[in-house]
Amino acid sequence: MLSIDVHGLNKSFGSRQVVRHLSLEVRQGEIFGFLGPNGSGKTTCIRMLCGLLTPDSGNGICLGLDVLRQSAEIKRQVGYMTQKFSLWDDLTIAENLDFVARMFGMADRRGVVDAALQELGLAGRRHQLAGTLSGGWKQRLALASCRLHQPRLLLLDEPTAGVDPKARREFWEEIHRLSTAGITVLVSTHYMDEAERCHRLAYIAYGHLLASGTAAEVIAGRHLSTWALSGPDLMGATPELQTLPGAEQVTSFGTTLHVSGTDGPGLQASLAAFCRARGLSMEPREPSLEDTFIHLMRDVTDPLQA
């Protein structure tokens, strides 16, 4: 069963088209990663899915409701966590949750808020102003707040930006628990390790959907071959490597250089010759998600720069 099933979504702000013919299918209960460079239309897309923005054209279903005509209904069943902390700094933790519970017309308001505070581990600090919380706690409060009305779908817009690794890991454990409970989670991120923790993912750039599927599918779909080069005087070799036939992408990783290309045998032959001449060693590597994404970007030009 699909939680999100949208086709051909378009959205422009003035003359700038931010989302182009975007189609997405997200299955119920899965964690769906949403990746792409800054300004690629991720936030706009999420806002269209939760009814904050109306698409210019396109059609689709979100939780069985029409994204164009039933945005008010969708809002009731979707939990949206904004990129920037957007709860009220000048309300206490409890007041923030209470306000949200009221807005969604929850029956046992006090019980729901108390339960959320308990679960958060913030029951003792319920009278603390939300603005005084640290980044990690703000993020947890925001997640608790958007889950308060028990939505079946969570839309999380870069929820872990600027959060330390431990808090990030705990956050993802929480997301996996929710997913097990049948809640669908669409999460946008820039972190590759987070992308790999998603069941499936989509990569969009400048409004276009470039790839989607499981991490393995996305990597395999690009047919990349990658070699890791190591040896003396490696750093000066980058410009020359970039001109080698078959080498489409050269990236530094610590003391090694990763060279990738779609023409596997061709790249291997030219690299072998290069390494012999320079006294370098080379070994094949599984292309990473990051290699794949950066390679994907080669084919699209930023319409603002074109």
Added chain:
Amino acid sequence: MRFSLARWRAIVIKEFIQLRRDRLTFGMIIGIPLIQLLLFGFAINSDPRHLPTAVVMADPGPFSRAYVAAMANSDYFQILGSLQERDAHRMLDRGDVQFVVTFPLGFNRDLVRGKSPTLLVEADATDPMATGGALAVLAQLGPAVFTADLPGLSATPVPRVDLRLHRRYNPDGITAYNVVPGLLGVILTMTMVLMTSLAMTRERERGTFESLMATPATPLEVMTGKIAPYVVIGLIQVTLVLLAARWIFDVPMVGSLFLLYAVVLLFICANLTLGMTFSSIARNQLQAMQMTFFFFLPSMLLSGFMFPFRGMPLWAQGVGNLLPLTHFLVLVRGILLKNNGPELLWGHIWPLMLFMAVVLGVGLWTFRSTLD
């Protein structure tokens, strides 16, 4: 560190670029001096002329007609024709005329016989400043009229007209009676519009607007919900001003307090709706402040608070009639000083209602329930 002209230039250029991008500030820079100049230069006149005047002609005759003609020629009076006494007084109550001039029976006869006839002048003195010039002219009219225009007058010396002046509603011409009720409106305009205009832009600036919009709230709920607390604040302000008016300035309160509060409530709501609409148009709190100021300036100058309304040229009166404060001033003075009832006030109540409806419509229309 030496002062670097290059750095200084860079800063100046940057400021100009930013200023040009900030259309509203730029508009204010051009707009405020222009508006002030136009208002102070042309619209404001503390010696108003062409004041609407009702004539109650109990004794038509050559002398009384000549007197009316002379009044009209003086430029200070705009004669609205001859009326029944009752109608004329209603118009004075409603504020449609500034003066009622009554020529009593025997006016012409007394003049011919060389006796001083009486002329009853009733002035709406709620704004003492508005009537001063005209009354001074009226007193000097008498002898000149009769000698020049009517040589048939037998008696010499020409009898003086005995002017009986009634300053209605404010017999002593106390300015505070006019200013204090007016201040009520000015204070409400300033605080109500400002506070609400910041309310929504604050949410937008802090990013909390997005959280609000992600809930099932409708625009009408958000707008009216945000207005409600300020209604209470406004009513507290009014009570404070009224208490001060009563106990410090001794302003008479002859009208119905209930009616007064009803009118005040309407006025508060009109201002709050405007603030809310500013709030949904403005991008940030600074812009909201600027818009408030832009509205406040003409409200002060063109409403009849600072300068007599009838002293302004017609175009300025037209602009003034669009402002809620203009109508509120008439309403408050009407209730406090004249004991006007709802039927007399209606002419200034419906403009407030219309203002509120239009502004609310614009506000809801611009309110982006979705963020686009």
